Protein backbone atom coordinates (compact mmCIF):
# COMPACT_ATOMS: atom_id res chain seq x y z
CA UNK A 1 0.00 0.00 0.00
CA UNK A 2 1.42 3.40 -0.95
CA UNK A 3 1.44 6.47 1.25
CA UNK A 4 2.69 9.99 1.01
CA UNK A 5 6.19 10.67 2.37
CA UNK A 6 7.55 13.52 4.47
CA UNK A 7 11.22 13.91 5.38
CA UNK A 8 11.75 16.24 8.35
CA UNK A 9 15.29 17.42 7.73
CA UNK A 10 17.82 18.74 5.23
CA UNK A 11 16.64 18.06 1.69
CA UNK A 12 20.01 16.96 0.31
CA UNK A 13 19.99 14.10 2.83
CA UNK A 14 16.32 13.37 2.13
CA UNK A 15 16.91 13.31 -1.63
CA UNK A 16 19.87 10.94 -1.14
CA UNK A 17 17.50 8.55 0.66
CA UNK A 18 15.01 8.72 -2.24
CA UNK A 19 17.83 8.01 -4.67
CA UNK A 20 19.12 5.04 -2.66
CA UNK A 21 15.62 3.59 -2.65
CA UNK A 22 15.22 4.12 -6.39
CA UNK A 23 12.17 6.34 -5.92
CA UNK A 24 11.37 8.66 -8.82
CA UNK A 25 9.11 11.72 -8.79
CA UNK A 26 7.11 13.02 -11.74
CA UNK A 27 6.82 16.70 -10.88
CA UNK A 28 8.87 19.05 -8.71
CA UNK A 29 7.70 22.43 -7.42
CA UNK A 30 10.17 24.26 -5.18
CA UNK A 31 10.13 27.67 -3.58
CA UNK A 32 13.53 27.92 -1.92
CA UNK A 33 14.68 30.94 0.11
CA UNK A 34 15.19 33.93 -2.24
CA UNK A 35 18.43 35.32 -0.69
CA UNK A 36 16.52 38.25 0.81
CA UNK A 37 18.90 38.59 3.78
CA UNK A 38 15.97 38.24 6.21
CA UNK A 39 14.90 35.91 8.97
CA UNK A 40 11.24 34.88 8.66
CA UNK A 41 9.36 34.71 11.94
CA UNK A 42 6.25 32.91 13.07
CA UNK A 43 4.07 33.58 16.10
CA UNK A 44 0.62 32.56 17.22
CA UNK A 45 -0.82 35.77 15.83
CA UNK A 46 1.18 36.22 12.64
CA UNK A 47 3.07 34.01 10.25
CA UNK A 48 4.36 36.49 7.73
CA UNK A 49 6.71 38.84 9.49
CA UNK A 50 10.41 39.60 9.18
CA UNK A 51 10.42 41.94 12.20
CA UNK A 52 8.90 42.07 15.68
CA UNK A 53 8.30 39.10 17.94
CA UNK A 54 8.09 35.48 16.99
CA UNK A 55 10.09 32.30 16.70
CA UNK A 56 12.36 31.73 13.71
CA UNK A 57 10.47 29.93 10.93
CA UNK A 58 13.42 29.94 8.56
CA UNK A 59 16.50 31.99 7.89
CA UNK A 60 17.14 33.46 4.43
CA UNK A 61 20.50 35.05 5.19
CA UNK A 62 22.70 33.09 2.80
CA UNK A 63 23.85 35.29 -0.07
CA UNK A 64 26.12 35.34 -3.12
CA UNK A 65 28.30 32.32 -3.81
CA UNK A 66 27.32 30.49 -0.64
CA UNK A 67 23.61 30.73 -1.57
CA UNK A 68 24.13 29.72 -5.19
CA UNK A 69 26.50 26.83 -4.41
CA UNK A 70 23.99 25.41 -1.96
CA UNK A 71 21.06 25.69 -4.40
CA UNK A 72 23.18 24.22 -7.21
CA UNK A 73 23.90 21.20 -5.05
CA UNK A 74 20.20 20.83 -4.19
CA UNK A 75 19.13 21.08 -7.85
CA UNK A 76 21.60 18.35 -8.81
CA UNK A 77 20.20 16.11 -6.07
CA UNK A 78 16.64 16.79 -7.29
CA UNK A 79 17.50 15.85 -10.89
CA UNK A 80 18.76 12.49 -9.66
CA UNK A 81 15.26 11.53 -8.48
CA UNK A 82 13.21 12.89 -11.40
CA UNK A 83 11.49 10.58 -13.88
CA UNK A 84 12.53 11.04 -17.53
CA UNK A 85 9.18 12.68 -18.35
CA UNK A 86 9.29 14.88 -15.23
CA UNK A 87 9.20 18.67 -14.98
CA UNK A 88 10.51 21.13 -12.43
CA UNK A 89 9.10 24.55 -11.47
CA UNK A 90 11.45 26.77 -9.43
CA UNK A 91 9.79 29.76 -7.76
CA UNK A 92 12.37 32.49 -7.28
CA UNK A 93 12.73 36.19 -6.46
CA UNK A 94 14.16 39.01 -8.54
CA UNK A 95 17.47 39.33 -6.68
CA UNK A 96 18.70 35.93 -7.82
CA UNK A 97 16.46 34.78 -10.67
CA UNK A 98 19.07 35.45 -13.38
CA UNK A 99 21.69 33.40 -11.50
CA UNK A 100 19.21 30.60 -10.78
CA UNK A 101 18.31 30.33 -14.47
CA UNK A 102 21.97 29.69 -15.23
CA UNK A 103 22.08 27.01 -12.51
CA UNK A 104 19.02 25.35 -14.08
CA UNK A 105 20.61 25.55 -17.55
CA UNK A 106 23.62 23.82 -16.08
CA UNK A 107 21.70 21.05 -14.29
CA UNK A 108 18.84 20.40 -16.76
CA UNK A 109 20.34 21.79 -19.99
CA UNK A 110 19.39 25.08 -21.68
CA UNK A 111 17.46 23.04 -24.26
CA UNK A 112 15.07 21.89 -21.52
CA UNK A 113 14.06 25.44 -20.57
CA UNK A 114 10.29 25.78 -21.13
CA UNK A 115 9.15 29.07 -19.57
CA UNK A 116 10.06 31.95 -17.32
CA UNK A 117 6.65 32.69 -15.81
CA UNK A 118 5.95 36.13 -14.37
CA UNK A 119 3.81 35.71 -11.27
CA UNK A 120 1.89 38.78 -10.04
CA UNK A 121 2.16 38.24 -6.29
CA UNK A 122 0.51 41.26 -4.64
CA UNK A 123 -1.39 44.52 -5.17
CA UNK A 124 0.51 47.60 -6.40
CA UNK A 125 2.56 49.27 -3.68
CA UNK A 126 2.88 52.92 -2.75
CA UNK A 127 6.46 52.93 -1.46
CA UNK A 128 8.29 56.25 -1.91
CA UNK A 129 11.37 54.65 -3.50
CA UNK A 130 13.25 55.78 -6.57
CA UNK A 131 12.15 52.68 -8.48
CA UNK A 132 8.97 51.05 -9.71
CA UNK A 133 6.94 48.98 -7.27
CA UNK A 134 7.75 45.27 -7.34
CA UNK A 135 4.60 43.17 -7.66
CA UNK A 136 6.03 40.11 -9.37
CA UNK A 137 8.34 37.18 -8.92
CA UNK A 138 9.30 34.38 -11.30
CA UNK A 139 8.68 30.68 -11.79
CA UNK A 140 11.32 28.97 -13.95
CA UNK A 141 9.94 25.88 -15.69
CA UNK A 142 12.25 23.16 -17.08
CA UNK A 143 11.71 19.60 -18.21
CA UNK A 144 14.00 16.70 -17.47
CA UNK A 145 14.27 15.74 -21.12
CA UNK A 146 13.68 17.56 -24.42
CA UNK A 147 11.15 15.04 -25.74
CA UNK A 148 8.14 13.83 -23.90
CA UNK A 149 6.69 15.63 -20.88
CA UNK A 150 3.43 15.36 -19.04
CA UNK A 151 1.33 18.26 -20.33
CA UNK A 152 -2.37 18.78 -19.61
CA UNK A 153 -2.95 22.52 -20.19
CA UNK A 154 -5.69 23.96 -17.98
CA UNK A 155 -7.81 26.41 -19.95
CA UNK A 156 -9.06 29.51 -18.15
CA UNK A 157 -12.69 30.53 -18.50
CA UNK A 158 -13.33 33.77 -20.36
CA UNK A 159 -14.27 36.81 -18.28
CA UNK A 160 -17.34 38.89 -19.16
CA UNK A 161 -14.92 41.51 -20.49
CA UNK A 162 -13.18 38.91 -22.69
CA UNK A 163 -16.53 37.70 -24.04
CA UNK A 164 -17.70 41.22 -24.89
CA UNK A 165 -14.40 42.03 -26.60
CA UNK A 166 -13.93 38.75 -28.48
CA UNK A 167 -17.60 38.13 -29.40
CA UNK A 168 -19.00 41.59 -30.18
CA UNK A 169 -22.00 40.47 -32.33
CA UNK A 170 -25.48 39.31 -31.19
CA UNK A 171 -27.72 37.00 -33.24
CA UNK A 172 -31.54 37.09 -33.29
CA UNK A 173 -31.69 34.90 -30.15
CA UNK A 174 -29.31 37.22 -28.31
CA UNK A 175 -26.37 34.75 -28.57
CA UNK A 176 -22.96 36.42 -28.69
CA UNK A 177 -20.75 35.52 -31.63
CA UNK A 178 -17.90 36.62 -33.83
CA UNK A 179 -16.85 35.68 -37.35
CA UNK A 180 -13.44 34.58 -38.61
CA UNK A 181 -12.07 34.12 -42.15
CA UNK A 182 -12.75 30.78 -43.82
CA UNK A 183 -9.43 30.95 -45.66
CA UNK A 184 -5.87 30.75 -44.35
CA UNK A 185 -2.44 31.81 -45.62
CA UNK A 186 -0.59 29.50 -48.04
CA UNK A 187 -1.35 28.02 -51.44
CA UNK A 188 -2.55 24.41 -51.80
CA UNK A 189 -0.75 22.85 -54.76
CA UNK A 190 -3.16 20.10 -55.87
CA UNK A 191 -5.71 19.68 -53.06
CA UNK A 192 -9.41 20.54 -53.01
CA UNK A 193 -8.89 23.46 -50.63
CA UNK A 194 -7.00 25.40 -53.32
CA UNK A 195 -9.87 25.14 -55.81
CA UNK A 196 -12.95 27.32 -56.24
CA UNK A 197 -15.89 26.61 -53.91
CA UNK A 198 -19.34 27.68 -55.18
CA UNK A 199 -17.49 29.37 -58.00
CA UNK A 200 -15.36 31.42 -55.59
CA UNK A 201 -11.56 30.93 -55.59
CA UNK A 202 -9.73 31.53 -52.30
CA UNK A 203 -8.02 34.97 -52.25
CA UNK A 204 -4.53 35.30 -53.75
CA UNK A 205 -1.89 33.37 -51.72
CA UNK A 206 -4.52 31.66 -49.51
CA UNK A 207 -6.54 28.42 -49.39
CA UNK A 208 -9.92 27.40 -47.92
CA UNK A 209 -9.58 26.18 -44.32
CA UNK A 210 -11.87 23.20 -45.05
CA UNK A 211 -12.61 20.82 -47.90
CA UNK A 212 -15.77 21.67 -50.00
CA UNK A 213 -17.98 19.05 -48.27
CA UNK A 214 -17.16 20.49 -44.83
CA UNK A 215 -17.86 24.04 -46.09
CA UNK A 216 -21.26 22.82 -47.37
CA UNK A 217 -22.01 21.19 -44.01
CA UNK A 218 -21.07 24.37 -42.10
CA UNK A 219 -23.39 26.41 -44.31
CA UNK A 220 -26.23 23.93 -43.79
CA UNK A 221 -25.79 24.24 -40.02
CA UNK A 222 -26.06 28.04 -40.31
CA UNK A 223 -22.44 28.50 -39.25
CA UNK A 224 -21.42 30.65 -42.19
CA UNK A 225 -22.18 34.38 -42.26
CA UNK A 226 -22.38 35.86 -45.79
CA UNK A 227 -21.35 39.51 -46.17
CA UNK A 228 -23.31 41.85 -48.49
CA UNK A 229 -20.53 41.31 -51.08
CA UNK A 230 -20.92 37.51 -50.86
CA UNK A 231 -17.85 36.87 -48.72
CA UNK A 232 -18.27 33.80 -46.41
CA UNK A 233 -17.01 33.89 -42.79
CA UNK A 234 -17.17 31.25 -40.06
CA UNK A 235 -19.51 31.97 -37.10
CA UNK A 236 -18.09 31.24 -33.63
CA UNK A 237 -20.39 31.42 -30.60
CA UNK A 238 -19.16 32.61 -27.20
CA UNK A 239 -21.08 29.86 -25.38
CA UNK A 240 -19.06 27.24 -27.27
CA UNK A 241 -15.66 28.78 -26.55
CA UNK A 242 -13.19 26.39 -24.91
CA UNK A 243 -11.57 29.08 -22.77
CA UNK A 244 -8.13 30.64 -22.91
CA UNK A 245 -4.88 28.70 -22.92
CA UNK A 246 -2.70 30.01 -20.09
CA UNK A 247 0.15 32.33 -21.06
CA UNK A 248 3.35 33.09 -19.16
CA UNK A 249 2.00 35.89 -16.95
CA UNK A 250 -0.01 34.59 -13.98
CA UNK A 251 -1.85 36.52 -11.32
CA UNK A 252 -2.04 34.50 -8.10
CA UNK A 253 -1.71 36.55 -4.95
CA UNK A 254 -0.50 34.81 -1.82
CA UNK A 255 -2.75 34.44 1.26
CA UNK A 256 -3.14 37.55 3.44
CA UNK A 257 -3.08 35.48 6.63
CA UNK A 258 -0.71 32.61 5.94
CA UNK A 259 -0.12 29.69 8.29
CA UNK A 260 3.62 29.96 7.59
CA UNK A 261 5.74 32.78 6.14
CA UNK A 262 5.76 33.03 2.33
CA UNK A 263 2.99 30.43 1.95
CA UNK A 264 2.07 30.20 -1.73
CA UNK A 265 -1.29 30.45 -3.49
CA UNK A 266 -3.15 27.12 -3.62
CA UNK A 267 -4.80 27.87 -7.01
CA UNK A 268 -1.37 28.52 -8.56
CA UNK A 269 -0.11 25.18 -7.22
CA UNK A 270 -3.24 23.50 -8.54
CA UNK A 271 -2.55 24.82 -12.04
CA UNK A 272 1.04 23.53 -11.94
CA UNK A 273 0.05 20.13 -10.56
CA UNK A 274 -2.88 19.54 -12.94
CA UNK A 275 -0.88 20.70 -15.97
CA UNK A 276 2.36 18.84 -15.32
CA UNK A 277 1.30 15.61 -13.62
CA UNK A 278 -1.33 12.90 -13.94
CA UNK A 279 -3.48 11.34 -11.20
CA UNK A 280 -1.40 8.77 -9.30
CA UNK A 281 1.89 10.59 -10.07
CA UNK A 282 4.27 11.75 -7.36
CA UNK A 283 4.90 15.44 -6.67
CA UNK A 284 8.03 16.57 -4.80
CA UNK A 285 8.33 19.79 -2.79
CA UNK A 286 11.58 19.64 -0.81
CA UNK A 287 11.23 23.24 0.51
CA UNK A 288 7.71 22.53 1.71
CA UNK A 289 7.15 25.40 4.25
CA UNK A 290 3.43 25.36 5.06
CA UNK A 291 2.91 22.11 3.15
CA UNK A 292 0.52 23.81 0.70
CA UNK A 293 1.95 21.95 -2.34
CA UNK A 294 1.55 18.64 -0.51
CA UNK A 295 -2.08 19.27 0.36
CA UNK A 296 -2.98 20.42 -3.16
CA UNK A 297 -1.24 17.35 -4.61
CA UNK A 298 -3.23 15.09 -2.27
CA UNK A 299 -6.54 16.86 -3.06
CA UNK A 300 -6.00 16.13 -6.74
CA UNK A 301 -5.14 12.45 -6.43
CA UNK A 302 -1.35 12.73 -6.57
CA UNK A 303 1.15 11.25 -4.10
CA UNK A 304 3.56 13.70 -2.50
CA UNK A 305 7.07 13.68 -1.14
CA UNK A 306 7.62 16.68 1.14
CA UNK A 307 10.75 17.83 2.95
CA UNK A 308 11.60 20.77 5.18
CA UNK A 309 14.43 21.44 7.58
CA UNK A 310 12.59 23.95 9.79
CA UNK A 311 10.98 22.63 12.96
CA UNK A 312 8.34 25.39 12.70
CA UNK A 313 7.45 24.20 9.17
CA UNK A 314 7.42 20.58 10.34
CA UNK A 315 5.00 21.46 13.12
CA UNK A 316 2.61 23.30 10.75
CA UNK A 317 2.83 20.43 8.25
CA UNK A 318 2.33 17.74 10.89
CA UNK A 319 -0.90 19.43 11.95
CA UNK A 320 -2.14 19.99 8.41
CA UNK A 321 -1.40 16.41 7.33
CA UNK A 322 -2.79 14.83 10.51
CA UNK A 323 -5.67 13.13 8.69
CA UNK A 324 -3.60 11.76 5.82
CA UNK A 325 -1.64 8.58 5.58
CA UNK A 326 1.94 9.84 5.58
CA UNK A 327 5.23 8.05 6.10
CA UNK A 328 7.03 10.58 8.31
CA UNK A 329 10.82 10.27 8.35
CA UNK A 330 12.76 12.12 11.05
CA UNK A 331 15.94 13.48 9.49
CA UNK A 332 17.39 14.66 12.78
CA UNK A 333 21.01 13.50 13.05
CA UNK A 334 20.36 11.64 16.30
CA UNK A 335 17.87 9.39 14.59
CA UNK A 336 18.50 6.31 12.49
CA UNK A 337 16.83 5.41 9.22
CA UNK A 338 14.57 2.40 9.34
CA UNK A 339 12.87 2.63 5.95
CA UNK A 340 13.46 -0.74 4.36
CA UNK A 341 15.68 -0.81 1.29
CA UNK A 342 14.40 -0.58 -2.29
CA UNK A 343 11.53 -2.82 -3.19
CA UNK A 344 12.45 -2.77 -6.85
CA UNK A 345 9.18 -0.94 -7.52
CA UNK A 346 10.31 2.55 -8.20
CA UNK A 347 7.04 4.18 -7.10
CA UNK A 348 6.39 2.19 -3.94
CA UNK A 349 7.54 3.71 -0.69
CA UNK A 350 9.00 0.74 1.10
CA UNK A 351 7.78 0.13 4.60
CA UNK A 352 4.57 2.13 4.33
CA UNK A 353 2.04 1.41 7.04
CA UNK A 354 -1.62 2.19 7.28
CA UNK A 355 -3.02 4.82 9.65
CA UNK A 356 -2.40 8.53 9.79
CA UNK A 357 0.90 10.41 10.14
CA UNK A 358 3.55 8.09 11.59
CA UNK A 359 7.16 8.59 12.56
CA UNK A 360 10.06 6.61 11.23
CA UNK A 361 13.52 7.30 12.61
CA UNK A 362 16.71 7.63 10.56
CA UNK A 363 19.78 5.39 11.00
Ligand SMILES: C[S@@+](CC[C@H](N)C(=O)[O-])C[C@H]1O[C@@H](n2cnc3c(N)ncnc32)[C@H](O)[C@@H]1O
Pocket residue numbers: 009010011012030031032033057058260261262263264265286287288289290291292293307308309310313
Ligand atom coordinates in the same frame (compact mmCIF):
# COMPACT_ATOMS: atom_id res chain seq x y z
C1 LIG B 1 10.02 30.09 0.94
S1 LIG B 1 9.76 28.84 2.13
C2 LIG B 1 8.65 27.74 1.29
C3 LIG B 1 7.20 28.17 1.42
C4 LIG B 1 6.27 27.17 0.77
N1 LIG B 1 6.38 27.18 -0.68
C5 LIG B 1 4.81 27.42 1.16
O1 LIG B 1 3.93 27.54 0.26
O2 LIG B 1 4.52 27.48 2.33
C6 LIG B 1 11.27 27.99 2.04
C7 LIG B 1 11.34 26.77 2.93
O3 LIG B 1 12.54 26.04 2.62
C8 LIG B 1 13.01 25.44 3.80
N2 LIG B 1 14.42 25.07 3.62
C9 LIG B 1 15.48 25.89 3.48
N3 LIG B 1 16.62 25.16 3.35
C10 LIG B 1 16.25 23.86 3.40
C11 LIG B 1 16.97 22.63 3.32
N4 LIG B 1 18.30 22.61 3.18
N5 LIG B 1 16.29 21.49 3.43
C12 LIG B 1 14.93 21.48 3.59
N6 LIG B 1 14.19 22.61 3.67
C13 LIG B 1 14.85 23.79 3.57
C14 LIG B 1 12.78 26.50 4.85
O4 LIG B 1 12.75 25.93 6.15
C15 LIG B 1 11.45 27.09 4.43
O5 LIG B 1 10.39 26.49 5.13
